[in-house]
Amino acid sequence: MRRRGAVLLAAAGGFLAACVLWAVLIAPRAQVVARWDAPGGLHHALILDDGPDPSSLFGSGRRWRLYLGRDAESPSSGHFVPLFDLYGGANWQQSRVVWSPAGVRFTFPTGHELFVPARAYEGGR
Secondary structure, three states: OOOHHHHHHHHHHHHHHHHHHHHHHOOOOEEHHHHHHHEOOOOEEEEEEEEEEEHHHOOEEEEEEEEEOOOOOOOOOOOEEOOHHHOOOHHHHEEEEEEEEEEEEEEEEOOOOEEEHHHHHOOOO
C-alpha cells in the first residue's frame, strides 16, 4: 500500500511540475492588445494579455492587466491593475478612455468603469 501511495504522490508532483513549467516557459507573456496615448504622448494605457490563467487550468480564463506609465514598448515601471474577463475580454479595443489632469477613466464594453488617479502612474511608479 505504501508503494502505491508513493507512486500516486510522484505522479501528482510530476503533473504539478509540468503545469508550472508550462505556465512559466511556454505561455505567452504580456502581449499588448489595446493601446491609448494621453494627450501629449507622455503617458500610455495598455491592456496586456499575460496568457492563460493557471488557476483555471481546465478553463479558458486569461490573465489581463491594465498598464499605465511612460514606457509603452516594454512596460515594466508604472502602475498595473489586474483585470478580469468580465470587463470585456477580447473587446478591449472598444473601451472608452478619457484622460484628465486628475487621472484616466476607462469605460469597458460591459459598462463597468475604472478610474485611476494620475498620482498612481505619474513619476514612473
